[in-house]
């Protein structure tokens with residue numbers, strides 16, 4: 001499997017991705033609902049459903065994990081689906097959205113870093129880096145159709161797209177709220193925020209752990225459009241058409257020019273970034289506060 005980073009990254013899950021997917025439907029195709037003609041074959045896995053439309057060259061990728069928390073399995077399946085579309089010259093763009101009601105993506109799956117050993121945390125963080133690198137540097141146009149809450153790691157996924165359309169629902173807040181959990185956004189995530197909303201706005205939002213409701217997210221430039229919920233998909237398609245109207249080679253080279261330095265910074269320090277993450281999250285104090293946060297989330301449900 002070709003990796004965005006070259007040769008250094010070899011988490012077990014990605015070296016043996018199919019082992020994780022045993023019993024799932026990844027790689028199988030089936031007719032899309034209401035479809036049946038050329039380009040209407042969907043494929044996917046347990047946690048990622050892909051609805052490709054060969055005629056338009058656009059695939060809709062739907063996340064369908066509980067709360068779309070970024071488990072190791074979800075990260076792995078996302079990378080595999082992305083790679084499959086990248087390698088198929090039929091496709092020029094992906095619309096990324098959620099199949100879970102009210103949640104686009106709940107961010108890191110905290111159960112992957114709570115009570116886990118350092119090796120697991122390292123493997124998990126490398127998978128997170130890999131997904132970000134692949135999405136941020138993708139040659140395809142990525143449009144996020146954000147149809148639910150989008151905190152922290154969910155915001156990372158959205159920020160790595162080229163364009164963001166957010167449903168106008170005050171409960172669907174977006175931002176990097178890490179500090180409120182007692183954790184810190186890594187430098188590459190901070191850089192992505194700065195690239196999107198500027199230095200001062202990022203400084204404020206990161207320190208305060210701001211989660212922006214739709215109107216504020218639009219105002220600060222975190223999303224490109226806010227539309228009624230039932231128009232998120234159609235607006236994402238219109239945005240996609242606008243981006244695909246540009247010749248691919250010119251758009252791709254320009255994207256690379258804009259993003260390469262940010263990605264290279266992580267590529268140069270990937271191992272150190274992993275070590276920082278592991279030593280930070282494995283501290284007793286951080287483990288205790290993550291446990292308490294998870295417990296609060298579970299209780300809130302009842």
Ligand SMILES: CCCCC/C=C\C/C=C\C/C=C/C(=O)SCCNC(=O)CCNC(=O)[C@H](O)C(C)(C)COP(=O)(O)OP(=O)(O)OC[C@H]1O[C@@H](n2cnc3c(N)ncnc32)[C@H](O)[C@@H]1OP(=O)(O)O
Nearest residue numbers: 067069106107108109110149152153183184280297298301
């Ligand atoms: C220098 C050193 C650098 C060190 C770097 C350190 C860290 C990395 C830093 C940054 C990277 C990114 C970090 C993150 O992403 S942390 C995660 C942040 N996410 C959140 O805070 C969101 C928490 N969830 C919610 O607010 C809500 O669940 C929701 C997403 C708004 C959805 O609300 P809803 O009411 O629809 O659902 P529930 O709350 O009932 O949740 C259902 C179910 O899901 C579980 N769950 C939710 N979120 C998570 C999660 N992130 N991880 C694991 N599990 C989650 C929740 O507990 C419920 O579970 P149950 O079993 O009860 O069904």
